[in-house]
Amino acid sequence: MEIELRRITKRFGHFAAVKDVGLHIRPGEVLGLLGENGAGKSTLMNVLCGLYAPTSGEIVIDGRPVTFAGPGEAINAGIGMVHQHFMLIPVFTVAENVVLGVEPTGRIDHLDLARARGQVRKINDAYGLEVDPDALIETLPVGVQQRVEIIKVLFRSADLVIFDEPTAVLTPQEVVEFFEIVKSLRDSGKAIVFITHKLGEIRQIADRIAVLRRGEIVGQAEHPDAVSEAELAEMMVGRPVSFDVDKKPYQPGPPMLAVKNLTVLRGNDEIAVDNVSLIVHSAEIVGIAGVQGNGQSALVEALTGLTHVSGGSVTFNGQDITQASTRERHRLGFAHIPEDRQRTGLIPAFTIAENMVLDSYYDDRFSKGPNMLWDVVNTAAAHAVVDFDVRTSSVFDAVDTLSGGNQQKLIAAREMSRDTDLLIASQPTRGLDVGSIEYIHSRIAQARDEGDGVLIVSSELDEILALSDRILVMFKGRIVAEFDGATADKGTIGLAMAGRY
Amino acid sequence: MNNAQESTVGLSEALLRRAAPSRAALEDLVVVPIFAVVVALVLGAAAMLATNVDLATVGRSYVALLNGSVGSVNAISETLTAAVPLTLAGLGIALGFRAGMFNIGAEGQLLIGGMAAVIAGFSFAGLPAIVHVPLVLLAGALAGGLYAAIAGWLRAATGAHEVISTIMLNLISYRLVDYLLRLDFIQREGRSDPISQSVLESAELPRLLIWLDPNLRLHAGVFLMIAAVIVINWLLFKTRLGFEFRASGENPDAARYAGMKAGLIIVLAMGLAGALAGLAGANQVSGVLGRASPGFSAGIGFDAIAVALLGRSHPWGVLLAGLLFGALEAGGRQMQVEAGVSIDLIGIIQALIIVFIAAPLLVRTLFPWGFRKAERAEREE
């Protein structure tokens, strides 16, 4: 099936989310659609899926112009979309989820699950998906759930499969498996659209690349090898992007945070952090690399006073703070960028100003007696918003109206606009686009250049390598290796992360 | 969103400008409740018709509802008198909601607060009213607050869910009140049924309108109600403590990460909620009843949950909801007297209002012409 989008424009009120876009989607080919958050990728695909009617322009399938009154008609036309957030019912089995809405029924209108299971198996075999049709969704890992979504689309006989940010929720291993599936779909003649903002990924998987910025196609590449990541990034952001973090030469100051034989339990008996010792100096970035789930979260919670320590000690500038509360550490000069901005970093329903003082509202600057000094807070928030490039029209906007990147910048603004000594940052750029990543990295480097100690925890090895002066690798709750940030080799660290060093 | 990105050059001044509330927000706050009331009244009429009440009587009963709630000085006095305890206890529930606590225990807190108030009210003979009345109110607030704090402490220390523990505390309070009312020093002399001594005259909240007509029951509790609304509004939105309450309520994890002490906040929020319910109890014994008997809470603590929900947990909203419920109560009485329609119908109408407020989408579907096209509004956000 060959699909052409001709001069598609989609306006919401006066704002054009998609402007005059023309795209060619061919069978047996993966089209990578690259763009920052808010560039119009999702809007464009929602037009293609029949969720939105285009303001102007037309969709042409195999030479015939079509219009979709709703998603149902697009599905019938052979267009299927795998959304970023899965739409599965956790307590149903795979087969039940797959047939939901188009249930095969028997003669007396009963649900023919046996037939459903058979069809799921057939799709499994055809594309090497390996999903048990009888497994309950809630028991499946995220990667497998995504495959169920793919089966759903294929079950509805889609010839065009659209993936919206498919790798955002996957572990590196799952990403590898996922790419294999995409390739087998392509090789069987399906047309694939792969939406992402990750440069590395798109060059790996796409046969052709189109870059969207502010609703317009700003560049196309017939061969991914023909463009470099830097070129793609520039097209996407609209200006040259540097991947190297600019920072002063490494001249560590005195030790600032000293952790000795720290042990933390998860629940009551399982050891999450096992006898960890580490030191963070002033004017130094220490990166902790590791596959997610090897005790990094527990380590950070222990260092920030959020969880109980069962053994060992933590000293900060010579002072024992093992038992100090979160608030006390905060007052001593800790800044903390939590790993999950929505759940622990921000209060999405609160305004930007309120979130800006979430952990400093009690400070004399912002309150007097029992009263909050909201005028002072708002002004300070406005300055921080400008200073940290948080894009918003007003500090009274609720945080949940911001994009992920702006939310993360807001947290960075809150934590780093204070006068702090030590920054602990978990996954500081997870899910962000290139522009935001670059910005946050530069602020972290700046903090270090000004003499702060920085501890970065990230599962993105590239991030660790780009920022760190020293790299520690965490595996099964323990620090298993240490590298010099300037000379470390990606492969060796990768081995250490897998526990083979 | 994308609009915003185009105007990033905005100076601090623009950033400090508050956006006017969106039309959708206004619709939710104003149009939905109005329609909800209207639909509830229409369905109430249908219920009456279904039970063989003729159309003329239905009409008469709604006229009586209006008359009995706002149609005369006495009606307004009755409406306000009924609204005071509902609003006070509703404020407590709303405060709990804001802090993430679902406090079902206002009924029990109200009973315990009322008992403490009645004891303070008949003891301390010879005190001047200016000392005695505040003392009675304080006793009620303190007792209600401590009683509720038990549930807060259980939640903070052991994780016991406050819904369960406050329901259990309600049950305990019923029996406790029965028991207390039979104690010699509380029970009225010469009575063998559980009823307390009457509070002293110096402990009564002064009636405000007896110079007009001795039957007008409106008392100084109405000032208490307004003061409470103002104070809770200030507390929630202008103070550090209120910020902590709201943060913990919206996202307890983020509040904890920000260094707020979850346990302390839970106990404080429950304590304050209970104090307001206790104040409602004190208001009843010292402003309306003059004594305590086993049923003096009269379900106010449960109605207050509906009041808080209807008021969207906002102090001024709670006040409006309290006034509406008070009006329904006072008007319902008149409905029964004049049209002979069962008082139970008022309960049905109240319930229907809550149902429709809780389901704004239902109201939007029923009255599509009352709202801007929802689809467009959402997309423009």
Next chain:
Amino acid sequence: MPAYKTAFVSLAIVAALAASTHASAFTACQVTDTGGIDDNSFNQTAWKGVLDAQESLGIEGRFLESQAETDYDANINSLVNGNCDIIITVGFLLGDATQKAALANPEQLFSIVDYAYDPPLPNVLGQVYATDEAAFLTGYLAAGMTKTGVLGTFGGINIPPVTIFMDGFYRGAMYYNAKHETKVSVLGWNPETREGLFTNNFESLDDGRAYAQNLYDEGADIVMPVAGPVGLGSAALAAELGPDALKIIGVDADLYITDPNNGRVYLTSVTKRMDATVTEVIERAMNGSFEGGVLVGTLENGGVGVAPFHDMQASVPDPLKAELEQVRAGIIDGSIPVDE
């Protein structure tokens, strides 16, 4: 028909209409307690008195149900403003509220069922009932009928209008013991200590069932519940066990009639003819002979009584019936004191 006759008839009709509208201008208003107007018990019986007056005297009647104790003041209040010629409040629990309203509105006539003020208020006529006289008779009857030698009773709340039944019941049974040298015992009430079995509400049919079950388990085969509609739960239990195992003595109204589903389990009922006294009070208010004070219903004036045995007619032995007549005469002439 000659023209003048037609005119005369029309005039008469108009006059009659005018008279009737004039008569219905007299309005009697009733405030119930939390039991509600349809409680099969005293609220309903009192309301019947208003309805009877509506029939016989052509008045207009209105009622207002109280849903909670907090409603008493408010309900009376809303009637004070509602053009009622007389306000009838039902029940001991409305005593305080009625007094308050009567003092505040000296021009308004009140009457309260089951309560009297000492000293009396000039605008309130209390209606009280010497139910112990009738209950004495049923106690005597029950003692004569029991096979197990154990009787039971329980009350709603420990207040005089309730316990007076239990006093009479207990003493009637003891009088039977003295006369026949039997040892029938009464569970659930001790007139000396004033302690006994109480459900503490007038609403829960479940309590009525449970309390009767307890008494039955203790051997009682005749139970008198004095708790308004709560007793209907006891009757339901008796209907399941069968009247041979458990009989119920009703109170307030003849429950054989008001609770027809379980009619067969009622041995008899102590009737408190509130309908009669309410009609009487309305009549007094209408013809101007109303005076504050107390109206006492007795066996003698028919204000209290014992209902017919209905289905049990045959099972009550004739000698016992004769004795009951003697006791009744003794109570009326004062030779048998019911209060010791």
